[in-house]
Amino acid sequence: MKARDLSVLLSVILIVAMLIVPLPTWLLSVLIIINISLALLVLLISMNMKEALEFSVFPSLLLLLTLFRLGLNVSTTRSILSHGEAGGVVETFGTFVVGGNLIVGMVIFIILVIIQFIVITKGAERVSEVAARFTLDAMPGKQMSIDADLNAGMISEAQARERREKVSREADFYGAMDGATKFVKGDAIAGIIMVIINLIVGIVVGMMQQDLSFGESAARYSLLTVGDGIVSQVPALLITTATGIVVTRAASNGNLGEEITGQLLRYPAMLYIAGGTIFLLGIATPINDILTIPIAAGLAFGGYMISRSPKEELDDSPPSEEESEAEELKSPESVVNLLTVDPIEFEFGYGLIPLADTNQGGDLLDRIVMIRRQLALELGLVIPVVRIRDNIQLQPNEYRMKIKGSEVAGGELLLDHYLAMSPGEEDDMVEGIDTIEPSFGLPAKWITEDAKEQAEIFGYTVVDPPSVVSTHLTEIIKKHAYELLGRQETQQLIDHLKESYPILIDEVTPNPLSVGEVQKVLAKLLKENLSIRNLPIIFETLADFGKMTSDTDLLTEYVRQALARQITMQFADDSGSLNVITLSGRIEKIIADGVQQTEHGNYLSIDPNESQRILEATAQQVEQASFMQQSPVILCSPAIRMYVRQLLERYFPQIPVLSYNELEPSVEVQSTGVVTIE
Template sequence: MQVRDITVLAAVISVVAMLVIPLPHWLISFLIIINITIALLILMTAMNMQEALQFSVFPPLLLLVTLFRLGLNVSTTRAILSEGDAGKVVETFGTFVTGGNILVGLVVFTILVIIQFIVITKGAERVSEVAARFTLDAMPGKQMSIDADLNAGMISEKEARERREKVSGEADFYGAMDGATKFVKGDAIAGIIIVLINLVVGIIIGVVQQGLPFAEAAVLFSTLTVGDGLVSQIPALLISTATGIVVTRAASNGNLGSDITSQLFSQPKLLYVAAGTIALLGIVTPVGPLITFPIAIALAVGAYMMNKSSKEDPNEIEEFEEEVTTDNMKSPENVINLLNVDPIEFEFGYGLIPLVDTAQGGDLLDRVVMIRRQLALELGIVIPVVRIRDNIQLQPNEYRLKIKGNEMARGELLLDHYLAMSPGDDDSIEGIDTVEPSFGLPAKWITESVKEEAEILGYTVVDPPSVVSTHMTEIIRNNAHDLLGRQETKQLIDHIRETYPILVDELTPTPLSVGEIQKVLGNLLREHVSVRNLPIIFETLADYSKMTSDVDILTEYTRQSLAKQITTQYAGNNHVLKVLTVSGRVEKLIADSIQQTEHGNYLSIDPNDSQAILESMAKEIERASLMEQSPIILCSPAVRVYMRQMTARYFPQIPILSYNELESSIEVQSVGVVNVE
């Protein structure tokens, strides 16, 4: 524990001790001055804060200073009733401040109590209660607003986290203040009771125990009681005022003093009106101009000075604004900002605004959050924030998705319809013919009235938000390798370094650079292989990167290390995997066409042979699809990468596996053979 922590603990323990241990008079006087000092410090802090959370420690501090003040009350009461003396400070307040008139002292004390209890404390209590209720009610809306700004790309993850913490802190603060104001109210009530006890019991003790005449006992104990009441109620009044300022303070860019002066005197013309009213008051009433004229003159002079300083030539202002605008357009920083390209952009026409407008029931922003989480778990990379914006250049019901500034997909939605996809040849449902955007299947836009009928006939019926979110998911999944750059790869490396520092140090920066690791991970993502299991991937790269730096070969070794994952991905829980095998003739044809150079190997196959292989593959894929089987190509490890290169443009969604990428426990069944004559 630090020294200041121990100091605070010692102070709290001392306050508790004050309740049971008699204190000498000099120490009581010293602590009373400390109490007034703390109250002044709290009041000045409350006046100079810009928002409530800057004084978030106020609720527990309020409890501590209240306990401290009550402890002082107990000590002074003990001293007054037992010895008839409570120190120099109490005596001074009881005689000098009240002018030696006990009745005046009692009246002043009563007024202070009324001001604190009825005016300030009651108002602060009500404001705290209302502020806590409205802050808690507004919390869900603020959280949704933060999520919407995050999904739209207006703020970063760090800014979103800071804003969430601020919202949560405000709710906790106003909830605590709602209870803390009860301390102030209870303190005011306790002050009244303590004064009555000191006055009544003190006079009884003075007359009965000390043998003083009643008049002398009344003067003595009345003086001490008033002094004790004043030295406790003045700090209490300051604390109550600070409480009221804290709970009524709205967030601004300045403190209370600057806000009052800037807003109260923001209109000089009103000061002229006030000056004239005060001057007229001195003329038509017995108050006299001697008192009112100086105030009126001060107001008029202040209004003239403020009005003069605020007047500027409108032409100069306009010229200055034009000059600033021109300078901003010329500045290189402004031009550079225009060069930024968002990783993912979703644009839509004005007719699709209800998709993203939460006030109209739109939940696309929430769906985007779920898409990013789903793909992060599925692919093993952090999907960038999707920037969502409307575009008046698009058709009203049209949308498009861009990745790295390039349009990757475009579609059209009918918000008052449902998309229905037929399970077979049934075409009896009435609707608008269209194509399902994610997988290119024939579909129809149907109305609400025929939705139930379509579901009975076996149609797959989805709403427009589900259509666009599915389309967005597929496009991002298929282009995940474009979203993984060196910067994102470096973040993945730093993440795994936290748990596997030795593994990362062995792999990078030597023998593999961040760029080479990024290429391997990109190759895996291009063929829909998740890179979430980075430890296995990095272990494999660390083992084989010492033998070769060829990225394609390293990718093949990595795929073989992920055999269990790849087998589960395509076989699921089944122990049988149905595939299309590549004949030995085709594999030999491909192997003989591999050209080896110092910069790596590449496939140089005769166009006629390539065309024959692709036609045979297309025929077998179509036949497998008719059998309702997902086509998977299986070949030897030596030619797998070149087979992928040859077919990537024509069959990008068809997985091509090698024998080494399958678990030995899996049963492989060939349902077709890719062959050439």
């Protein structure tokens, strides 16, 4: 244990001992001086801090100082009533304040108590209550503001986490201060009660036990009572003042002294007016001119000196945004910052600004938050922050999406229209602007709000522009999710899983599989639209087969077989059956014979003519399944599944290719067609 920690613990033990064990008067004097010093130190710190959280220990410290002061009161009361003395400090304070006049001393003491209890303590208590209530009420708005800045790309994940922690700490701090002010109020009341006890009981003890007359006893114990009260009320007054400063202190760029002098002297002309008013007060009233003229001259001279000083000294306003950008461009790091490529970007023309502008009712930022949460549940991947920006090079109603700096999709929106997607039957009953739905390539029309109700009657699916772009963005991120999973993101997933499954992680990485090899397996699953959320099963499989092979293609096949239940549920219909398109035995043999094994892995090499015939036959079966309004699924043997996928993915990227080992035994498989060649 460090010496500082030990000193705090010993101090708390000493406070408790003071309540029970009588202390010698010389030690009481030392502790009283220490109490005054601590109170003065706390006041000075509260004046020099820039924001309340810089003194976050203040509520706990306030409780300890209050307990320390009450312990001193108990000890001095015991000493006064038992021995008629309480040390040189108490007696000196009493003599100095009383000054030979007991009544004046008592009046001064009562005024100090009134100032502390009625003015400062009550005010600090009220401000603490209001600050705590408003801070708690503002928490949801602050959290939403942080989420909006994060989604807009204005801050990073680390900055957002730091700001959220600060908001939470502020709420805890002001809530604790609301309770801590009750200690101050109780301390003031306890001080008043102890003074009354010391005075009344002290006079009685002096007369009955020390054989003093009433006058002698009253003089003696009044002096000690006032002295004890003063040495208690002075540090209490300092602590109470510090409490008021802390709870009324707003975040600023300087300490209290800088803020007061900077803002009070910001307008020199006001000093001239104040000086002139004091000068006229001296001339027009019987007040002595010797008092008013020097003060008026001092104010006017101060205004003159401040007027002559450079404005930059008083102007503490932050530099403008243009100046900040200009300075940033001059810095050596500005070129390095240009090398950063955002994982996901969404750019739009100036006509689509209302989509992202909350002041105009835009909710795109909130939608992106929901998209990231939805994809985290569906894919098991934390989607990076989407960078949103307007681009004057685009058409007003145009938007485009980029993945790692490369454009992958785009479209056009009409904000004052609705997108109506046809139910499948071609008709001209609904008038609109013909277009293509961007997410799935379906024929659609842009219709006005007046035609919305009519389109819904005819069976059209009608959606608003924000929903169109949200759906498009969701599908694009799903399609390119495997590109967003790098080694760094994989390491984050591993670290998260290690918190619950440390032994499992130790068996997989760094040996026998590196982070890069694990990343390739996960990316292959995402590329075929499989969720990696069930990481424990994936890593259990890698732990079982990673020692036998490091071929990521084979490991992916083993993982897919382990995820058979998930794959079956994903592609089976509501009735539990699975409609598939199978491959003929000849095609499977052609593909199996075309697998070439090398030192660097296996690849498929078949005759181009046969490859073209297989693709044409597959296209025919897929078209037939689509005509029957069925989602086509290719089913083949486990040995050739990944090679069939390699053959078909360029031409049919959205069609899943499954093997028999990836299906649950209980699922009902119905073949809707067979891919065959002559």
